[in-house]
Amino acid sequence: MNPILQAQQSHKSIRQYTEQPIDDALLRQLIQSAQGAASSSFIQAYSLVQVTNKENRAKIAALAGGQKWIESAAEFLIICADLTRVEYCSIEEGLGELEGNAEHFIAATTDATFMAQNLMLGAESVGLGAVFIGGIRNDPAQVAEMLNLPKQVYPIFGLCLGYPDAEPDLKPRFPVDVILHKDSYDSSRCKNDVTAYDAQIHAYYQSRDENQKNSNWSAQTAGAVQKKKREHMLSFLQQQGFLKR
Template sequence: MNPILQAQKSHKSIRQYTDQNIDSALLEELIAAAQGAASSSFIQAYSIVQVTQPEHRQQIANLAGGQKWVEQAAEFLVICADLTRVEYCSQKQGLGKLEGQTEHFIAATTDATFMAQNLMLGAESVGLGAVFIGGIRNDPQQVAELLALPDQVYPIFGLCLGYPDAEPELKPRLPVANILHKDQYDTSRCAADVEAYDAQMQAYYASRDSNQKQSNWSEQTAAAVQKKKREHMLGFLQARGFLKQ
């Protein structure tokens, strides 16, 4: 199989790392490669904050719900949607400040996410392990203050990078037939698709070598979305200049 396709299919979230550091030149090369990701109108509306101070890492780990791997990983990066340069360009060209348009929020968020996925894939290709940390959105205001993020910038998620000290089992993804629709969206198959995938995931959770549990995909998914609503996010984003109209 093509090595890129194989790498894409082999992703595992890594939360245990050795003490080996990541060479700074390698990290910069990974970030440069990640910048090859697609960008909406080439605005490149993202920035990365490399968090090196142990006390800051500890605070973020606690804010994220006690995720100790934030402290333990060789590198911890915060991926941000960033419209500061875009706004400067707009003012420089006499077109005024940004006005919190939803479209601009979407463009910046997708730009940053595309770049971050490229970064993770590149890291995995050189033997590193990684995991995204959405828990920083538990208290994004504190994270923003800790990192001195200006208006028009918000932290989307964190990224732990390091050399793996564990080899978790690969989770089976939804079958392609479940997510691929031809010409029109087919709602009629949703229940059957979920029931079949629930059975597959229940067997996976029960059979894996470590952290066995009796659960399935719909149970995990429902809990993930209904217990992590983070209703503070809209007000936080609007206060930083996003989603005003």
């Protein structure tokens, strides 16, 4: 198989790392390569904050729900949607300040996410392990204050990078036929698709080498989504200048 396709299909979230540091030149090369990701209208509306301060890492780990790998990873980056440069050029070109349009929020968020996925894939291609940390959104205001994030910037998620000290099992994804619709969306498939996938994931959880459990995709997903509403996010985003209209 093509090595890129193989790498894409082999992704595993890594939460245990060796003490080996990541060479700074390699990190910068990975970030530069990640910048090759697609960008909406070439706005490149993202920034990364490299968190090296141990006290701040510990605080963020606690805010994220006790995710200790934030502290043990060789590198921890905060991926931010960033419209500051976009607003600057808009003002300079006589088109005024940004007004918090939903479209601009979507463009910045997708720009940053495309870049971050490229960064993870590149890191994995050179033998590093990684995991995204959505838990920073438990208290984004405190994270923003800690990192001195200005208006028009918000932290989307964190990224742990390091050399793996574990080899977790590979989780099976939805079959392509579940997520691929032809010409129009077929809602009638949902029940059967989810039921079949629940059985597959239950078998996976029962067979893996570590952390076996009696669960399935529906139970995990419903709990994750309904217990992580983070209703503070809208007001925080509006305070940062997003989603005002």
